[in-house]
Amino acid sequence: MRWLAGPVGRAASTRSPLFDAIRGAAARVTTPLLPDDYLQLANPLWSARELRGRIVEVRRETEDSATLVVRPGWGFDFDYRPGQYVGIGVGVEGRWHWRSYSLTSVPRRNDKLISIAVKAMPDGFLSGHLVDGLPAGTVVRLAAPAGNFQLPEPPPRRVLFLTAGSGITPVIAMLRSLDRHREMPDVAHVHSAPRPVDVMFADELDDYSRRYHGERPDEGRYRLHVQLTRSTGQFTPADLDATFPDWRTRETWACGPAALLDTIEVFWAANGLRDRLHTERFELSRADVSGRGGTVEFGVSDRSTTVDGATTLLEAGEAIGVRMPFGCRMGICQTCVVPLAAGHVTDLRSGRQHAAGELIQTCVCSPAGDCRLDL
Secondary structure, eight states: OHHHHOOSOSSSOOSOHHHHHHHHHHHHHSTTSOHHHHHHHHOTTOOSSSEEEEEEEEEEEETTEEEEEEEEOTTOOTTOOTTOEEEEEEEETTEEEEEEEEBOSOOOTTTOOEEEEEEOOTTOHHHHHHHHSOOTTOEEEEEEEEOSOOOOSSOOSEEEEEEEGGGGHHHHHHHHHHHHTTOOOEEEEEEEESSGGGOTTHHHHHHHHHHSBOSOGGGOEEEEEEEEHHHHOOOOGGGHHHHOTTGGGSEEEEEEOHHHHHHHHHHHHHTTOGGGEEEEESSOOOOSOOOOBEEEEETTTTEEEEEOTTSOHHHHHHHTTOOOOOSSSSSSSOTTEEEEEEEEEEETTTOOEEETTSEEETTTEEEEEEEEEOO
């Protein structure tokens, strides 16, 4: 009976052996079409081969950011943790474009909805499309929630959040979860934005400040300092002695631009507190390397493309329709690791070169001459 229960696809999981058996049997009797092909005619979200979702609402947060509410289809894991991210794939002009965004929703099985918040970047093709051009009703592809940027259970008694711009998105999920479960500890929060109108979730943060203002930290306390960079300058870690003098006694979670996080990491290490700092990066920190570029051949897909030395192997494959495994897209989660079948590639973070036979991360490596991946 093993042939009956064999999975048709592994991109989504129903967690039901009985369903897998029925689906496997149906796949054998409906070949060359799969059960998914018929199910999708009834509902595009019914797929066991890949995770999908439908955009329910696009809600503006600031003039250049928006919250996207998504209803996931079969197989989505609603047991994610606040602070984790999810991959989203959007079809634009015949191509699927993928990015990962922090989940801003609190895990709830009842309403079956998730949300992300996206800030349109000046050079971000997909982020601008998500904010300004994605209508409700659009069907998107999803990758499973992942990431280690999360609070422990129970949360620490004293917490410091350092955020800037869209770096507030994983932290707002943490705050929403703490508020929902009435577990708010003593929280100090520094958030940087250019102007008051650029502060994402401003009303919600003000509401936390009003409701959690008690003199007794053990009853929950939330104190917010907004650094308006156009009028008061950039935030630096040295400012903490004046803003929150007790910052050294707090467990810290920081998310924002790479330059800010680099400064924070150096400052925490200099104070002997590196083990009390948790960071989440939205950008790939690239070394000053000059990649050669070259032709990337994808053996299994029978496709190839020629790219420059600044284009990652992941980006090269996605641009020509090759299904590539990925997660964080910054070389952290190891989801994209594959063997290099032939040629050489360069790690854009360190400049280190990898040769055929080595395991590489496609999201942070670019071709150093012609190379081949068996994807």
